[in-house]
Amino acid sequence: MILVLSELYNGKLKKVAHETAAYAGKMGETVAIAFGNANAGELEKLGGYGITKVIHIADPKLNNLFSKAYTKIITQTADKIGADTIVLSHDSTGKAIAPRIAVKMGATLFPGVNGLPENNILRKAVFSGKAFADLEMTGGKTVITLTPNSYKAISDGKTAGVEVQNADIQDSDFDYTIVSVEEEGGGHVPLPEAEIVVSGGRGLKGPENWGMIEDLANVLGAATACSRPVADIGWRPHHEHVGQTGITIKPTLYVAIGISGAIQHLAGVNQSKVIVVINKDPEAPFFKAADYGIVGDAFDVVPKLTEAIKKIKA
Amino acid sequence: MKLLVCISKAPDTTTKIAFTENNTKFNETGVQFIINPYDEWYALVRALELKESLGGTVTVINVGKSDSEQIIRKALALGADDAIRIDAEPKDAMQVASAISNYAKDKNFDIILTGKETIDYNGGIVGGMIAELLDLPYVALASKLDVDGSNLKIERELEGVKETVSLATPCVISAQKGMAEARIPNMRGILASKSKPVTVIEDNTQPKVIVKNFALPPAKTGCKMIDPENVEQLADLLHNEAKVI
Numbered sequence A: 001m002i003l004v005l006s007e008l009y010n011g012k013l014k015k016v017a018h019e020t021a022a023y024a025g026k027m028g029e030t031v032a033i034a035f036g037n038a039n040a041g042e043l044e045k046l047g048g049y050g051i052t053k054v055i056h057i058a059d060p061k062l063n064n065l066f067s068k069a070y071t072k073i074i075t076q077t078a079d080k081i082g083a084d085t086i087v088l089s090h091d092s093t094g095k096a097i098a099p100r101i102a103v104k105m106g107a108t109l110f111p112g113v114n115g116l117p118e119n120n121i122l123r124k125a126v127f128s129g130k131a132f133a134d135l136e137m138t139g140g141k142t143v144i145t146l147t148p149n150s151y152k153a154i155s156d157g158k159t160a161g162v163e164v165q166n167a168d169i170q171d172s173d174f175d176y177t178i179v180s181v182e183e184e185g186g187g188h189v190p191l192p193e194a195e196i197v198v199s200g201g202r203g204l205k206g207p208e209n210w211g212m213i214e215d216l217a218n219v220l221g222a223a224t225a226c227s228r229p230v231a232d233i234g235w236r237p238h239h240e241h242v243g244q245t246g247i248t249i250k251p252t253l254y255v256a257i258g259i260s261g262a263i264q265h266l267a268g269v270n271q272s273k274v275i276v277v278i279n280k281d282p283e284a285p286f287f288k289a290a291d292y293g294i295v296g297d298a299f300d301v302v303p304k305l306t307e308a309i310k311k312i313k314a
Numbered sequence B: 001m002k003l004l005v006c007i008s009k010a011p012d013t014t015t016k017i018a019f020t021e022n023n024t025k026f027n028e029t030g031v032q033f034i035i036n037p038y039d040e041w042y043a044l045v046r047a048l049e050l051k052e053s054l055g056g057t058v059t060v061i062n063v064g065k066s067d068s069e070q071i072i073r074k075a076l077a078l079g080a081d082d083a084i085r086i087d088a089e090p091k092d093a094m095q096v097a098s099a100i101s102n103y104a105k106d107k108n109f110d111i112i113l114t115g116k117e118t119i120d121y122n123g124g125i126v127g128g129m130i131a132e133l134l135d136l137p138y139v140a141l142a143s144k145l146d147v148d149g150s151n152l153k154i155e156r157e158l159e160g161v162k163e164t165v166s167l168a169t170p171c172v173i174s175a176q177k178g179m180a181e182a183r184i185p186n187m188r189g190i191l192a193s194k195s196k197p198v199t200v201i202e203d204n205t206q207p208k209v210i211v212k213n214f215a216l217p218p219a220k221t222g223c224k225m226i227d228p229e230n231v232e233q234l235a236d237l238l239h240n241e242a243k244v245i
């Protein structure tokens, strides 16, 4: 039996919740668990991925991530339903609790895998996306965290039964307090979950020129990102910085504008399915890692591209 | 404050990755090794800043063989007071976390800091394992760490959300960008590092995860260049050929 954590944000299933549910459902008989506020109608949707039952621990204290309390409830539930495999997303929640769960269960942890096991092998990206490692599943209890945007969730529209349960937790399981919560990115899709990312580098000359980046992102329904120097000089917020020392992303489309393509930048984006590079320098190293390229002035090319895409979408 | 910083040895960020022995071993020939950037720039430097403002000690710990000496010396040159090297080949996160926990369990550290993840294994899990093994609170992906009276005030980055968290020591924290600015060791630090103690200890924890082999991603087949005077063609290719929009 598999237990999958279905993450919620403001009462809605996150994109990664669909992905992990579809992944676990494909592996075998799966029960989902969700924490905090959500209406049953939302949680029922998990049935579309072959989930047989959703356990909803509706305590509003669990709306925020508490690594100890989450770990305790998940391991207790796994015991109760006889689950020997736990599936989570390799995001900030999974990273905070999967290692704790693995230790508590005496399980083997496979962090950040890219797909389903094949012949008892799980593949993960290593060396910051420059290579893969094939990890051997040797039996016993297993905890898996799935890299966001690695597994396509396709619902068959069925619904799952939702069972509200109480958890056996004490105040001491909340071993820190959350003082404040601040939304970043103005309600756009969070960068690691975005299917399409439009990214700008130092070639854009200044923060005042990001309007055209945002226009392009808007027609594409994309999130925006940037290179490290752009975040360091304060043109863009730090949470947009992708690369070796920033966020790693895996969108289906990455559009790099005025970014040279330094190896440390590529480390964060090289798992993108399709890469488009717009750069005025034909020698920019990014073209070697790209699928489509335009050698040209971003200030000229980007607005035209936005118009062209608008037409296609119309 | 008594601080412990976990540092791992990682290939320099510009390293070209290749494998030997039938793709079972990372080819270290000609590779420059560094302290894993998250461990150095954020965890270690912030620990040093806290020591400088509040007093206390910073110990660095590494699970590694004698080829870790160089990165340990660098951490000492940056200002760590002493170092522990657990003499074992680091093979997986559980082994590393167990070895570090075995050492730390009776030492009363106030904060154990790790980096967000290693840039070679990209697990991001050693810190959480240490926390569970030692039954300590764990805050992952912290981008800010301040001492606020008897508590710590931490900012952590979740997807699209920044949270401020307050907690008491002892605890485990994983550090990422924002927590501090990288430092460069000065001459005095380098000289002083030579006489700082490095204690080598044994630990026999066995790894759990076995890497069967490595693989390189397929090379890109080449970039299709589009005339800047014909931008519509790019939109068309993305729509009809790549089918990503």
Ligand SMILES: Cc1cc2nc3c(=O)[nH]c(=O)nc-3n(C[C@H](O)[C@H](O)[C@H](O)COP(=O)(O)OP(=O)(O)OC[C@H]3O[C@@H](n4cnc5c(N)ncnc54)[C@H](O)[C@@H]3O)c2cc1C
Pocket: A200, A201, A202, A203, A204, A226, A227, A228, A229, A230, A241, A242, A243, A244, A245, A246, A257, A258, A259, A260, A261, A262, A263, A264, A265, A268, A278, A279, A280, A281, A284, A296, A297, A298, A299, B013, B037
């Ligand atoms: C240890 C380490 C870690 C690092 N981590 C990261 C990281 O996580 N992420 C990251 O991004 N970087 C990282 N870097 C920095 C990295 O090495 C590069 O310096 C950085 O990515 C360059 O950013 P850029 O491409 O925006 O700027 P530049 O290299 O200055 O490139 C600007 C590009 O814009 C082009 N351009 C200029 N004008 C125009 C125009 N009008 N139209 C179109 N194109 C134009 C230029 O031809 C050029 O290619 C790291 C470096 C180190 C040493």
Ligand SMILES: Nc1ncnc2c1ncn2[C@@H]1O[C@H](COP(=O)(O)O)[C@@H](O)[C@H]1O
Pocket: B006, B007, B008, B009, B036, B038, B039, B061, B062, B063, B064, B090, B093, B096, B113, B114, B115, B116, B117, B118, B121, B122, B123, B124, B125, B126, B127
């Ligand atoms: N061999 C090691 N010795 C000491 N600390 C380590 C070692 N490996 C990993 N760590 C610490 O654990 C963090 C996360 O590593 P990982 O889970 O492997 O991505 C790193 O940033 C280090 O702080």
